[in-house]
Amino acid sequence: MMSYSEFENLLNEAQNGNIYSVLAAVDSDKSLINRQGDQAKFLLYNACISGNKNFVHQLIQRGANVNQNEGAGWTALYAACCFNEGRQDIATLLLQYGANPNTTTVDGFTPIKSAFLYGYITLGIFLFSRGAILSAEPYSRKFRNMGTN
Secondary structure, three states: OOOHHHHHHHHHHHHOOOHHHHHHHHHHOHHHOOOEOHHHOEHHHHHHHHOOHHHHHHHHHOOOOOOOEOOOOOEHHHHHHHOOOOOHHHHHHHHHOOOOOOOOOOOOOOHHHHHHHOOOHHHHHHHHHOOOOOOOHHHHHHHOOOOOO
C-alpha cells in the first residue's frame, strides 16, 4: 500500500498533469483511484485542476467516482469550473459520466455559481443548459448579516 507521503506526491503529480506516472500507479494499485489525501483531495479532482481532459477521462474509465467530494462538498466538477479558465470540455465529460451539476458545498457554492463567480460566463450558461439550478439562497444565508453591527 502506498504511504501517505507517497500518495500526497501522487496528488501533486495529478495536479501537474503527469498523466503517465499517475495512471501507472493506479493501474498497479486500484485502491488509489478514489483515495483521499491531505485536505481530502483526490486524483480526479486534481486531474481536473491540471486541465487535461484525456487524463480526466482515463481516470473515469479506471473507476474514479465523478461525484466524490472532499468532505465539504467540493467535487471534480467544481475543479473544472474554477481552474484553468473554466474547462467546459472537462465539465461536459464529467456530466456525461453522471456528475451532479447541483451539488452544494457547506459554504453554499454550486458548480454554476463557481463558474459565474470566477467570470466563466459561457461555462455557467452551459451548466444551466445541462440542468444546473441557479439560486442565490445559499449565498444570501451566509452573507445576510454582513456589514451589520
